[in-house]
Amino acid sequence: MTEDASADAATDGGVVEHRKLIVAGTGISGLTAAIYAARSNNEPLVFEGTEPGGQLTLTTEVDNYPGFPEGISGPELVNNMKEQAKRFGAEVKNGVLKSVDDSSRPFRVELTNGDVYTADAVIAASGASARTLGIPGEDDLMGYGLSTCATCDGAFFRDEKIVVVGGGDAAMEEANFLTKFASTVYLVHRREEFRAEDYWIDRVHEKVESGDIELMLNTEVTELHGTPEDGVDHVTMVRHPEGHPTDKLDDPETEEFEFDAGAVFYAIGHTPNTEYLEGTSVQMDDEGYLKTKGGFDGGQTATDVEGLFGAGDVVDYHYQQAITAGGMGCKAAIDADDYLESLERAETEQTEPAAAESDD
Numbered sequence: 001m002t003e004d005a006s007a008d009a010a011t012d013g014g015v016v017e018h019r020k021l022i023v024a025g026t027g028i029s030g031l032t033a034a035i036y037a038a039r040s041n042n043e044p045l046v047f048e049g050t051e052p053g054g055q056l057t058l059t060t061e062v063d064n065y066p067g068f069p070e071g072i073s074g075p076e077l078v079n080n081m082k083e084q085a086k087r088f089g090a091e092v093k094n095g096v097l098k099s100v101d102d103s104s105r106p107f108r109v110e111l112t113n114g115d116v117y118t119a120d121a122v123i124a125a126s127g128a129s130a131r132t133l134g135i136p137g138e139d140d141l142m143g144y145g146l147s148t149c150a151t152c153d154g155a156f157f158r159d160e161k162i163v164v165v166g167g168g169d170a171a172m173e174e175a176n177f178l179t180k181f182a183s184t185v186y187l188v189h190r191r192e193e194f195r196a197e198d199y200w201i202d203r204v205h206e207k208v209e210s211g212d213i214e215l216m217l218n219t220e221v222t223e224l225h226g227t228p229e230d231g232v233d234h235v236t237m238v239r240h241p242e243g244h245p246t247d248k249l250d251d252p253e254t255e256e257f258e259f260d261a262g263a264v265f266y267a268i269g270h271t272p273n274t275e276y277l278e279g280t281s282v283q284m285d286d287e288g289y290l291k292t293k294g295g296f297d298g299g300q301t302a303t304d305v306e307g308l309f310g311a312g313d314v315v316d317y318h319y320q321q322a323i324t325a326g327g328m329g330c331k332a333a334i335d336a337d338d339y340l341e342s343l344e345r346a347e348t349e350q351t352e353p354a355a356a357e358s359d360d
């Protein structure tokens with residue numbers, strides 16, 4: 001877009017500002033995209049959303065991000081990245097995207113506070129939020145014995161009794177993985193039957209037979225006890241022979257008990273943060289994860305909406321790691337740069353013949 005066109009856009013319909021590139025999210029993927037985009041002179045405007053710094057701010061210690069032999073705290077890693085992005089000219093602002101209008105170009109991006117921006121390209125790096133139970137103790141202990149990521153935090157709980165909550169594939173996989181560290185894994189599920197694939201159920205049953213996993217069926221965790229200093233100490237659970245005990249708390253058959261545990265892992269799924277894209281024609285899967293082109297050539301992070309790119313956990317429901325999110329953020333910034341250059345080339349080609357005619 002030319003400077004004049006940008007100025008027009010900026011005075012149109014209460015638009016605060018026109019930008020080449022808007023990035024939704026300041027998690028690892030959004031900040032990596034911001035570093036690359038800023039170094040390509042695309043002056044990205046990066047919105048923080050409701051969780052500035054993203055999921056890594058929920059963890060005290062990141063031990064598997066390359067380059068930090070002694071580990072680094074999640075908030076410190078994210079703040080370093082933010083400073084790095086700002087050093088190259090990225091602008092990081094408070095703001096939550098409410099909607100993106102892709103019916104014409106530039107995109108119209110509206111925030112929940114009513115501000116409207118226009119942008120030639122948008123990178124959706126808005127992550128996925130781990131589902132929680134909403135029980136007492138959760139807020140205080142998240143990152144201090146309570147976790148939603150076994151790959152990330154399992155190794156901190158060697159020889160502890162670890163409770164895993166959930167009954168789907170993720171719970172089976174996490175329970176299986178955590179047997180590497182735990183004295184015993186207690187898999188807590190609110191029903192009698194698991195809804196995981198047979199493959200995972202078979203793996204878990206093998207570990208039950210070897211004594212590494214104990215099943216606690218028809219059971220739910222209702223409270224977590226402990227302190228941020230000492231971590232999780234024990235949990236309160238309820239059990240009913242027909243399942244879903246928290247729906248039957250007044251039933252005399254419901255039994256409440258305390259259970260010692262050194263750590264609790266929730267594996268009850270993630271919700272991708274894509275509500276603000278629901279009005280666009282972008283393709284998502286049944287759960288709301290963004291679909292991108294993928295493959296091995298350039299443009300892997302492109303969605304089917306031209307100029308809209310997706311990176312990190314909002315796309316990737318499988319790996320969901322900081323390093324993979326960062327890698328995708330880098331790709332999205334490079335893909336967006338290619339796209340922005342193609343727009344500039346098209347504009348030059350349109351204006352050059354006209355200029356040549358006026359020279360005659």
Ligand SMILES: Cc1cc2nc3c(=O)[nH]c(=O)nc-3n(C[C@H](O)[C@H](O)[C@H](O)COP(=O)(O)OP(=O)(O)OC[C@H]3O[C@@H](n4cnc5c(N)ncnc54)[C@H](O)[C@@H]3O)c2cc1C
Pocket residue numbers: 024025026027028029030047048049050051052053054055056058059061062063064065095096097098125126127128129130143147148149152153273276311312313314320321322323325
């Ligand atoms: C407790 C815990 C511990 C973890 N530990 C590790 C670890 O040790 N090692 C590791 O590799 N991985 C770890 N992970 C996983 C890692 O945090 C994620 O894979 C990574 O943060 C994903 O980055 P992301 O940028 O894609 O998304 P996120 O980190 O989820 O960031 C999303 C960003 O988008 C913003 N956003 C959302 N909606 C909007 C909107 N509408 N408008 C604007 N912005 C929006 C949010 O506010 C946030 O800033 C851990 C995760 C958790 C939960």
